[in-house]
Amino acid sequence: MKTRVITTSEDLAQFCATFGDEQFITVDTEFIRERTYFPQLCLMQVATSKEAVAIDPIAGPEMDLQPLYAAFANEALVKVFHAAKQDIEIFVHDSGLVPYPLYDTQIAAMVCGYGESISYENLVRDIVGASLDKASRFTDWARRPLSDRQLVYALDDVIHLRVIYEKLQEKIAAGNRAGWIEQEMTDLADITKYRVDSSHAWMRLKAKTRSPLVLQLLRAAAQWREEMAAQKNVPRQRILKDDWVVQVATQMPQTVEQLQEVRGISGQLSKDNMTVLVEALNTARALPKESYPTVPERIKPMPAAQEACLDQLKLLLRQKCEDANVVPRLVAHKNDLEDLVRGRVTFEKSPISHGWRYEIFGAAAEALLAGKLTASVAEYRGGYGLVWQ
Numbered sequence: 001m002k003t004r005v006i007t008t009s010e011d012l013a014q015f016c017a018t019f020g021d022e023q024f025i026t027v028d029t030e031f032i033r034e035r036t037y038f039p040q041l042c043l044m045q046v047a048t049s050k051e052a053v054a055i056d057p058i059a060g061p062e063m064d065l066q067p068l069y070a071a072f073a074n075e076a077l078v079k080v081f082h083a084a085k086q087d088i089e090i091f092v093h094d095s096g097l098v099p100y101p102l103y104d105t106q107i108a109a110m111v112c113g114y115g116e117s118i119s120y121e122n123l124v125r126d127i128v129g130a131s132l133d134k135a136s137r138f139t140d141w142a143r144r145p146l147s148d149r150q151l152v153y154a155l156d157d158v159i160h161l162r163v164i165y166e167k168l169q170e171k172i173a174a175g176n177r178a179g180w181i182e183q184e185m186t187d188l189a190d191i192t193k194y195r196v197d198s199s200h201a202w203m204r205l206k207a208k209t210r211s212p213l214v215l216q217l218l219r220a221a222a223q224w225r226e227e228m229a230a231q232k233n234v235p236r237q238r239i240l241k242d243d244w245v246v247q248v249a250t251q252m253p254q255t256v257e258q259l260q261e262v263r264g265i266s267g268q269l270s271k272d273n274m275t276v277l278v279e280a281l282n283t284a285r286a287l288p289k290e291s292y293p294t295v296p297e298r299i300k301p302m303p304a305a306q307e308a309c310l311d312q313l314k315l316l317l318r319q320k321c322e323d324a325n326v327v328p329r330l331v332a333h334k335n336d337l338e339d340l341v342r343g344r345v346t347f348e349k350s351p352i353s354h355g356w357r358y359e360i361f362g363a364a365a366e367a368l369l370a371g372k373l374t375a376s377v378a379e380y381r382g383g384y385g386l387v388w389q
Helices: 009-021 066-072 085-095 105-111 120-128 148-174 182-188 198-204 212-232 242-251 256-260 271-285 304-324 334-342 355-369
Strands: 002-006 024-032 040-047 051-055 078-081 102-104 375-380 383-388
Touching: 002 009, 002 148, 009 051, 009 066, 024 085, 024 148, 040 148, 051 148, 066 085, 078 148, 102 105, 102 182, 105 120, 105 148, 105 182, 120 148, 198 212, 212 242, 212 271, 256 271, 304 334, 304 355, 304 375, 304 383
Parallel strands: 002 051, 024 078, 078 102
Antiparallel strands: 024 040, 040 051, 375 383
């Protein structure tokens, strides 16, 4: 397959104009995010049936990526990724859209029995019979010029991905499993998963308090920091470290002078930033108390009988998925099973109550919960195992 590097808007537009005869393209990115809030796109790789191209948006004058983003919106063209979430996050930030339709070979591999979150390297080895150059994986993709070794590594990703996609498609078609991943791909394309909600930033912080006021101030301080980091495009810790965000909320300052009493804060924030932060805290404090966040009640431990029932469901799930050669997480999440056992949802409202999930596991789970299926020990492969009857 022919390879080349694109460094101009004109060349990119000409390349994208060749997509008309393509059923799918494979896509990958190289980026860094250690020094910024948003990931910094350094390189995009795209392969068609005819050539693999490295698109270098930082090699020269600012590149117009609109022709590529228009192709990402073309619903007649499938965009194939492996472990797509970080790539999609970049495109949502840069263009405001999720490439659609999209296909994630990591999810497809789980449907085909390759295990939980199989690495791209292992998939290349197992399906293509090739090995990747690990040495270039952790290079600085923002430095120019890129070496030939870096470009070969980057382009190999999308070249091999074409073979992987086609082979997985064959396996899925042979097993009549196309419907198994439709919902997974739909969920992956949900743009709300890639939008930052700064009002939820406080939930990542560890504050040893159940005080609604302290939690309200923590939410305000964390949201202020998140929005400042996004505005300046710097890591949030560069604005204010986690420990100080918690300390600010705990000490509940109402003036800049009170904020300055927080030990070490003067070395973290300028006077102007202190003023804005105090304003955010006071605005949050003045809101109706019923809007303050609260810590969810601690979940009570399951009674032993329910714990045993949950263990039975997990074991049944594992065995049924082993028989079907599919990763259990795609069939049922452990929270789905716990909700059933605790009575939070009825079986009819559970994801396993319909479709292919019901065929693989749901029918057996329903029988188990109704007391119509039991496990007994029997001889199995030269030893003993559980048999469901």
